[in-house]
Amino acid sequence: xxxxxxxxxxxxxxxxxxxxxxxxxxxxxxxxxxxKLGGGKELAYGAKPSQRIDLFTPVNxxxxxxxxxxxxxxxxxxELSKRESSFAAPTWxxxxxxxxxxxxxxxxxxxxxxxxxxxxxxxAWIINEAEQLSIDTDRIVLVGSSAGAxxxxxxxxxxxxxxxxLISGIYELTPLVGTYxxxxxxxxxxxxxxxxxxxxxxxxxxESVICWGEVETGEFKTQSLEFATYLRGQENTTFVFEVEGxxxxxxxxxxxxxxxxxxxxxxSFLRET
Numbered sequence: 001x002x003x004x005x006x007x008x009x010x011x012x013x014x015x016x017x018x019x020x021x022x023x024x025x026x027x028x029x030x031x032x033x034x035x036k037l038g039g040g041k042e043l044a045y046g047a048k049p050s051q052r053i054d055l056f057t058p059v060n061x062x063x064x065x066x067x068x069x070x071x072x073x074x075x076x077x078x079e080l081s082k083r084e085s086s087f088a089a090p091t092w093x094x095x096x097x098x099x100x101x102x103x104x105x106x107x108x109x110x111x112x113x114x115x116x117x118x119x120x121x122x123x124a125w126i127i128n129e130a131e132q133l134s135i136d137t138d139r140i141v142l143v144g145s146s147a148g149a150x151x152x153x154x155x156x157x158x159x160x161x162x163x164x165x166l167i168s169g170i171y172e173l174t175p176l177v178g179t180y181x182x183x184x185x186x187x188x189x190x191x192x193x194x195x196x197x198x199x200x201x202x203x204x205x206x207e208s209v210i211c212w213g214e215v216e217t218g219e220f221k222t223q224s225l226e227f228a229t230y231l232r233g234q235e236n237t238t239f240v241f242e243v244e245g246x247x248x249x250x251x252x253x254x255x256x257x258x259x260x261x262x263x264x265x266x267x268s269f270l271r272e273t
Contacts, residue, residue: 003179006175009217010170011181012168012248015248016248022249025250043129045125048105051105052082058096065134065135066135067096067098067135067140067162069098069100069270070099070140070161071086071088071145072102072119072143072149073145074145074168075146076146076147077107077115077185081103088256090256097270098134104118104151107185108186111186112195113195119152123161126140139269140161141270142163142165143164143167144166145167149168150171150197152165153166154197162207163209164208165209166208166211167211167262168213168252171226172196172198173192174196175219176192203234203236207269208239209262210240211241212242212243213247213248215245215248239265
């Protein structure tokens with residue numbers, strides 16, 4: 001595959017006419033969430049301004065702990081933020097489930113090693129503060145989209161969670177080396193290998209969902225299928241499916257609807273312990 005072909009395959013927007021309506025939908029629906037749910041709580045898991053979590057919780061009864069959905073946004077580790085990532089919160093809060101959106105320092109300000117570490121620290125912080133946050137640590141589902149799926153996978157290797165949902169992710173990073181995507185990341189080949197979930201020991205990986213949209217590039221579909229095969233080869237339980245009619249950017253909205261296959265799986269994870 002030539003460099004031009006590889007860059008197209010790893011450019012999800014190559015499958016759609018215009019990315020802006022989807023980004024605008026992230027923004028608008030997340031703004032509506034903050035209005036509807038009173039803004040949620042912004043919590044610091046570290047000293048940097050970027051090390052923040054937006055947490056939305058149901059109205060609490062005395063002593064009650066809630067299951068939690070944690071969302072890690074995409075943007076090739078160099079764009080977007082938690083401000084565009086709370087669109088699914090009303091659905092989960094309305095079903096007695098807390099919802100958190102994580103921020104992390106973007107590249108090139110942070111290396112990918114540092115970004116992965118920040119995500120691990122964010123989940124560890126939530127678990128450590130679970131009593132005060134009214135969170136049930138046995139029922140945390142970690143969800144990531146695109147680059148966020150990579151971060152969710154890397155985090156789930158180190159921090160115990162109930163399950164992980166990986167949407168349109170990238171799990172082998174070596175194809176990015178030499179492309180424009182790597183300009184901000186500045187990964188060399190060895191670093192790309194080290195940060196690839198497809199090269200890790202995943203025998204203790206949690207139960208998972210691996211899914212993607214029908215309207216995706218061949219390489220994104222292949223990455224998901226290969227990671228699912230790799231997980232199953234290490235005796236992990238994973239549920240795999242393609243979402244009909246959805247692309248790389250709108251498939252994530254399936255998380256905001258518990259009647260979808262994705263929503264049903266997340267709900268089942270939260271109800272099982």
